[in-house]
Amino acid sequence: xxxxxxxxxxxxxxxxxxxDGLAQLSFVVHRMLERRAAEHDLSIIQTRLLGVxxxxxxxxxxxxxxxxLDKSSTSGLVERAERRxxxxxxxxxxxxxxxxxxxxxxxxxxxxxxxxxxxxxxxALLDRLSQHDRRALTTIVTRLLVAHAADQGIELFPxxx
Amino acid sequence: xxxxxxxxxxxxxxxxxxxDGLAQLSFVVHRMLERRAAEHDLSIIQTRLLGVxxxxxxxxxxxxxxxxLDKSSTSGLVERAERRxxxxxxxxxxxxxxxxxxxxxxxxxxxxxxxxxxxxxxxALLDRLSQHDRRALTTIVTRLLVAHAADQGIELFPxxx
DNA sequence: TATTGTTATACTCTATAACTATA
DNA sequence: TATAGTTATAGAGTATAACAATA
Numbered sequence: 001x002x003x004x005x006x007x008x009x010x011x012x013x014x015x016x017x018x019x020d021g022l023a024q025l026s027f028v029v030h031r032m033l034e035r036r037a038a039e040h041d042l043s044i045i046q047t048r049l050l051g052v053x054x055x056x057x058x059x060x061x062x063x064x065x066x067x068x069l070d071k072s073s074t075s076g077l078v079e080r081a082e083r084r085x086x087x088x089x090x091x092x093x094x095x096x097x098x099x100x101x102x103x104x105x106x107x108x109x110x111x112x113x114x115x116x117x118x119x120x121x122x123x124a125l126l127d128r129l130s131q132h133d134r135r136a137l138t139t140i141v142t143r144l145l146v147a148h149a150a151d152q153g154i155e156l157f158p159x160x161x
Numbered sequence: 162x163x164x165x166x167x168x169x170x171x172x173x174x175x176x177x178x179x180x181d182g183l184a185q186l187s188f189v190v191h192r193m194l195e196r197r198a199a200e201h202d203l204s205i206i207q208t209r210l211l212g213v214x215x216x217x218x219x220x221x222x223x224x225x226x227x228x229x230l231d232k233s234s235t236s237g238l239v240e241r242a243e244r245r246x247x248x249x250x251x252x253x254x255x256x257x258x259x260x261x262x263x264x265x266x267x268x269x270x271x272x273x274x275x276x277x278x279x280x281x282x283x284x285a286l287l288d289r290l291s292q293h294d295r296r297a298l299t300t301i302v303t304r305l306l307v308a309h310a311a312d313q314g315i316e317l318f319p320x321x322x
Numbered sequence: 323t324a325t326t327g328t329t330a331t332a333c334t335c336t337a338t339a340a341c342t343a344t345a
Numbered sequence: 346t347a348t349a350g351t352t353a354t355a356g357a358g359t360a361t362a363a364c365a366a367t368a
Contacts, residue, residue, distance in 0.1 A: 014303075014318040018295060019283045021302040026190035028309060029183055043357070060327060073359050075328060080357075097326040097367045122180045128308035129301065134179060137301045140294045141182040142175075147289035148189060157175040204334070221350060234336050236351060241334075258344045258349040 032121040040114050045069075049077055050086060050103060050111035059098040086110060193282040201275050206230075210238055211247060211264060211272035220259045247271060 016024065030044075037047045045067070052058070052066050064074035078101055081087045086107035092098035103111070126134055149156040177185065198208045206228070213219070213227050225235035239262055242248045247268035253259035264272070287295055310317040 015299060016303050016306065018287050018299045019280050021299055021306065022186075022190055022283055022287070023194075023279075024306055025183075025302050026187035028306070029187035030191055033184070045358070061325085069358090070360055071327065072329080072361080076358075079328090092326095095326080095368075099327065118184075119180050122183055125305065125309055126179050126183070128312070129305060133301045133304065136297055137305075138176060138179045138182055140290065140298045140301075141186050142177050143294065144286065144290060144298075145177065145182065145185055145189070148286055151289070206335070222348085230335090231337055232350065233338080233352080237335075240351090253349095256345075256349080260350065 028125070029122060032125075033118055036114055036118045036121060039117075040110055042110070042114060045077060046081060046086075047111065047114060049081060050107050051115065053087060053101060053103045054108070054111060057100050057102045059092060059095075059100060061098070063101055081107070189286070190283065193286075194279050197275055197279045197282060200278075201271055203271070203275060206238060207242060207247075208272065208275060210242060211268050212276065214248060214262060214264045215269070215272060218261050218263045220253060220256075220261060222259070224262055242268070 015021075033047070034044055037044055042050070048067060049063070052063065056062075056066075058066065060071060060074050060078065063069075063078070064071045067074065067077075069077065078087060078089065082089060085104055088102055088104050090100050090102070092100050126137075129137065146156045176182075194208070195205055198205055203211070209228060210224070213224065217223075217227075219227065221232060221235050221239065224230075224239070225232045228235065228238075230238065239248060239250065243250060246265055249263055249265050251261050251263070253261050287298075290298065307317045
């Protein structure tokens with residue numbers, strides 16, 4: 001079991017098109033994240049906000065750039081998270097105009113729970129593959145993301161020379 | 162070029178974790194769809210609505226189930242699409258309570274454009290891989306989706322016996 | 323003058339609850 | 346009574362434009 005699809009004969013060429021396969025896979029993973037987030041009353045964007053704050057204390061402005069949002073949208077997003085006690089605002093010591101955003105303990109705990117459950121979901125999905133397939137998939141996906149990042153002038157694994 | 166990542170030496174083990182790789186890839190693909198849809202002033206849910214209607218003429222009720230939305234949300238979604246001239250409502254001949262939803266020519270044309278551009282985006286992404294990797298990826302992703310569908314009691318490639 | 327952040331406004335998207343019309 | 350759909354209401358999320366405070 002778990003090899004059912006590998007047992008397909010040569011004549012059985014049923015396979016998704018490369019594009020459809022990637023699109024469907026991305027939906028499946030996206031839906032997993034959405035579902036887990038919703039269990040904690042989080043939207044995807046709130047989850048991303050908390051995730052970004054795990055290892056950063058950015059200003060509203062920086063946050064907006066990281067999340068791809070306008071400053072006004074970012075302001076509202078932070079406001080709603082703050083009202084729930086998940087993040088805190090503090091004035092920047094360096095610039096009187098700026099506001100630093102950070103996770104509260106409650107926010108950190110919430111995002112840890114959600115992300116470990118999401119990791120478990122994706123792991124369970126990957127466990128449906130043979131070890132060989134799983135390794136090959138990881139290698140190829142990494143190459144794909146490195147190439148895609150390079151297209152946008154980003155080095156995914158910067159030299160640590 | 163295009164082989165840069167394949168040229169990594171054996172000692173260079175930099176690779177994303179399987180879970181992170183899949184998560185990041187799914188974001189990349191999702192963002193491509195979002196961006197292309199936005200160019201046509203479509204949200205993802207509006208795009209899905211039009212996509213579903215390409216080969217169906219469902220009632221509001223059926224549409225809601227297909228899209229995973231409440232009937233009131235579906236009603237509003239259709240209302241906004243209708244106001245833009247992308248879909249049309251018609252009374253069901255079979256049931257006086259029901260409303261059938263269908264694509265207009267404008268809606269069909271719009272969704273065709275958006276989807277062919279999205280396909281081109283994903284194809285361009287896949288073109289960053291060697292043919293060997295691309296084939297392997299497609300095979301493995303298909304296996305993954307078949308297994309995942311099976312977990313939910315769905316047969317992705319029903320026997321056509 | 324330029325930048326940071328908030329606020330006012332407007333729209334999409336979503337759900338719950340109440341309602342109308344039909345079955 | 347039950348079902349199909351709409352409408353009223355409420356709230357998240359988003360952007361643009363106008364604003365205040367700081368640089």
